Amino acid sequence: MNKAFPTIQDVARAAKVSTATVSRALSAPERVSEDTRRQVIEAIERTGYAVNQTARNLRRKQTGAVVVLVPNLGNPFFSKILAGIEATASKAGLNVLIADTRQPHAGADRLGEYLHNNRADGMIVLDGSLSADFFSRPGRATPPVVFCCEWNDNAGLPSVRCDNSGGAALAVRHLHQLGHRRIGHILGPRDNVLTHERRRGTEAALAKLGLALRPDWVFDGDFSLAAGAQAGRAWLALAERPTAVTSSNDEMACGFIAELHRHGVSVPADVSVVGFDDIDIAEQFIPALTTVHQPRNDIGETAAAALISRIGEGKAGLETPARTRVLDVELVVRASTRAIDQQ
Amino acid sequence: MNKAFPTIQDVARAAKVSTATVSRALSAPERVSEDTRRQVIEAIERTGYAVNQTARNLRRKQTGAVVVLVPNLGNPFFSKILAGIEATASKAGLNVLIADTRQPHAGADRLGEYLHNNRADGMIVLDGSLSADFFSRPGRATPPVVFCCEWNDNAGLPSVRCDNSGGAALAVRHLHQLGHRRIGHILGPRDNVLTHERRRGTEAALAKLGLALRPDWVFDGDFSLAAGAQAGRAWLALAERPTAVTSSNDEMACGFIAELHRHGVSVPADVSVVGFDDIDIAEQFIPALTTVHQPRNDIGETAAAALISRIGEGKAGLETPARTRVLDVELVVRASTRAIDQQ
DNA sequence: CTGAAAGCGCTTACAG
DNA sequence: CTGAAAGCGCTTACAG
Numbered sequence: 035m036n037k038a039f040p041t042i043q044d045v046a047r048a049a050k051v052s053t054a055t056v057s058r059a060l061s062a063p064e065r066v067s068e069d070t071r072r073q074v075i076e077a078i079e080r081t082g083y084a085v086n087q088t089a090r091n092l093r094r095k096q097t098g099a100v101v102v103l104v105p106n107l108g109n110p111f112f113s114k115i116l117a118g119i120e121a122t123a124s125k126a127g128l129n130v131l132i133a134d135t136r137q138p139h140a141g142a143d144r145l146g147e148y149l150h151n152n153r154a155d156g157m158i159v160l161d162g163s164l165s166a167d168f169f170s171r172p173g174r175a176t177p178p179v180v181f182c183c184e185w186n187d188n189a190g191l192p193s194v195r196c197d198n199s200g201g202a203a204l205a206v207r208h209l210h211q212l213g214h215r216r217i218g219h220i221l222g223p224r225d226n227v228l229t230h231e232r233r234r235g236t237e238a239a240l241a242k243l244g245l246a247l248r249p250d251w252v253f254d255g256d257f258s259l260a261a262g263a264q265a266g267r268a269w270l271a272l273a274e275r276p277t278a279v280t281s282s283n284d285e286m287a288c289g290f291i292a293e294l295h296r297h298g299v300s301v302p303a304d305v306s307v308v309g310f311d312d313i314d315i316a317e318q319f320i321p322a323l324t325t326v327h328q329p330r331n332d333i334g335e336t337a338a339a340a341l342i343s344r345i346g347e348g349k350a351g352l353e354t355p356a357r358t359r360v361l362d363v364e365l366v367v368r369a370s371t372r373a374i375d376q377q
Numbered sequence: 378m379n380k381a382f383p384t385i386q387d388v389a390r391a392a393k394v395s396t397a398t399v400s401r402a403l404s405a406p407e408r409v410s411e412d413t414r415r416q417v418i419e420a421i422e423r424t425g426y427a428v429n430q431t432a433r434n435l436r437r438k439q440t441g442a443v444v445v446l447v448p449n450l451g452n453p454f455f456s457k458i459l460a461g462i463e464a465t466a467s468k469a470g471l472n473v474l475i476a477d478t479r480q481p482h483a484g485a486d487r488l489g490e491y492l493h494n495n496r497a498d499g500m501i502v503l504d505g506s507l508s509a510d511f512f513s514r515p516g517r518a519t520p521p522v523v524f525c526c527e528w529n530d531n532a533g534l535p536s537v538r539c540d541n542s543g544g545a546a547l548a549v550r551h552l553h554q555l556g557h558r559r560i561g562h563i564l565g566p567r568d569n570v571l572t573h574e575r576r577r578g579t580e581a582a583l584a585k586l587g588l589a590l591r592p593d594w595v596f597d598g599d600f601s602l603a604a605g606a607q608a609g610r611a612w613l614a615l616a617e618r619p620t621a622v623t624s625s626n627d628e629m630a631c632g633f634i635a636e637l638h639r640h641g642v643s644v645p646a647d648v649s650v651v652g653f654d655d656i657d658i659a660e661q662f663i664p665a666l667t668t669v670h671q672p673r674n675d676i677g678e679t680a681a682a683a684l685i686s687r688i689g690e691g692k693a694g695l696e697t698p699a700r701t702r703v704l705d706v707e708l709v710v711r712a713s714t715r716a717i718d719q720q
Numbered sequence: 721c722t723g724a725a726a727g728c729g730c731t732t733a734c735a736g
Numbered sequence: 737c738t739g740a741a742a743g744c745g746c747t748t749a750c751a752g
Contacts (some may be wrong), residue, residue, distance in 0.1 A: 039495070039518065040733095041728095041729055041730085042729065051738080051739085052740075053730075053740095054731075054732080054738070054739060054740080055737085055738060057730070057731055058732095058737090065737075065738095066737070067737055067738090070737080070738080082514065084490065084493045084494045084495075085729090085730080086495045086728090086729050087490075087494050087495055087496050088431060088434045088435045088495055088728085088729080088730090089728070089729035089744090090432045090729080090730055090731075090732040091730090091744095092429075092432050092435050092728090092730075092746085093471050093729080093730045093732085093743080093744050095733070095744070097431060099474070106460070107456060107459050107463055108456050108457045108459075108657075108674070109458035110453030110454075110456045113450060113451050113452060113453045113455065116451070116475070117450035117451035117477060118448050120475060120477050120480070121477065124480060124482055124487075125482055126482065129474050129476075129496065130474060131442070131472050131474055131475075131477070132473050132475055133473070134460060134463050134465060134467070135465065137463070137464055137467060139467055139468055140467065145465075150427045151427045151429065152427075152745095153426055153430050153472065154428045154431055171425060211433075233432075255742085259657060259658070259660070259661045262661070263661065288658060288661050288662075289661050291663070292663055295663050314453065314628070315602070315631060315658050315662075317602070318605070318606065318631050318632050319631075319635070319658075319662070320634070320638050320662070321665045322634055322635070331451065332701040339489070351733045384744095384746085385745065394723085395723045395724075396723090396725060396747090397724080397725095397743090397747075397748080398723075400746070400747055401722085401747090401748095404747080408721075408722095408748075409721070409722085410721055413721080413722080428745090428746080429744090430742070430746095431744085431745080431746090432728090432745035432746040433745080433747075434728095434746090434748090435728050435729065435744090435745080435746075436727080436728050436745080436747045437728085437746085437747070495729095508743095528726070614726070638750050651751080700736080
């Protein structure tokens, strides 16, 4: 900040009114006479005045900002979620702060400051691995928090996400309809709630069809392209191979397909693959990826709207019953899956 | 914010000292006696006190935040840039605000508030299309601004970016070495500074090799996958086709290759393709994409460091001579390019 | 080393 | 409709 910035005092002087009137002309123009308002506006222009948000926020006891906690900002998956959050928040006049929970400096203490130091009026958390007590501090009220995409059941907080288990089931049923009976699955990171839910959906759908998920057809992963490639190598090393594989996300599906390709194995001719997320590249991948579409922009917007309404109610994080919003997913059939002859 | 939050007054009372002493114990512990410090710490814990940043910022005349202006947050290209910025800013104790310049609500006025309403101590701009007068307001000082990736020469502001024309030249020379003489180019969005620079680098390199960029081998685009696919269709419709194409970014290169694939044309057997950026998927694309690697994380970190040093100097945007930092790129040869017999 | 007091730039009952 | 005054929660010369 520069001291050369004009203040409300300067405007008051220039308009020959009190600072209270200038303030009203700005925040409640209907409570000021036509004439006065004009004078104030004119004085504002003449002085080049702009409200000092810090002072306003201190006085109003708000920050005008929400913070989004992202596990690894470098992961492009989050871009459309962030875009949805930003669109909704900025429409409501809120600023959006971002913080990366995986940064070395981002200890729970540091991140907790956002919640407890009046830096933000609320928080959207994309990281389900934050422990429940991160969100509540002994003897202190806490601003509203909502989970988005990932979540932690123990925290008892509202959550907005897609239908993860349902999506996984969609993928399995699609492969089953194509005649596949030998179906494998690539996992996300261990201890991740999405990994867990998608695996659960996969197993449940398989069970309903009278099939089981063979342990040797479950491939470890971590949502990265490299992990997909590694799963590809694991698949190649198998004596008995599944004819189809569902992946816990698209990136691993792409890595899996690329690795098989490098070894002369073709998708979908030799094995069918279904992803999860429907990231941008899925449609232009070769082969175009069959996947479970997740409405990422919507999810971000819905989470922001949920947070904003909580902020409006003035409810703290734990006072209102937590509500879970599960948005629908849909299967997008493209070129990475193909019918198989009955075995 | 919740009124239940304890203030520095509560701590002072609990520790039986003045608020000045509490403040010092926090901000300048060496100016407080050992004993007093311990008492204050203990009182802070007992009360659950956390500094109110808004009050501190008002008093100190700073905001403790920088804002990043992103043209379309939904574009995953920016994720690693943002990650670099966030890492460096948070290390310096600064919060990171983001705003999308392409949102309908994001008029120049709204965005300008970040600069002129004491919302941020500085700004990083990823959007080169903002006009020069956006950054200076008549009669007002302006906090430091630095461009990142994109820039606007007219604004006279510091800028951090990769070597765009040099990268484009690298791509051309690589293709030339492989024997290609008929080389086309897919453009980014019209009026974009990166489009312009990369095209310029392409033409300059071509000229040096005694070649010209044929107008019918220049394909319109906008950095999107769909634009790449459209360029693919344009290539297919050509009577005389280039044997190699450089693309102004990776996404269009992928779209281009995918479209040709759908029409039975193979890369690199039938045409070689070089991208730009080296996004995550480039390596696992089929064929793996030869491209110009841009150090996105570095670029973000460097831009943040440049901004922070300007903030530290207390210089406003226009007071110090603008400095341009151009980071090196490098060609990553993968599978989308192949030698051709001399023609 | 410590405290009393002023002040950062606003907003908002309160009174008229 | 308007103004005087208090106060949001800090920090920082100033004085001792």
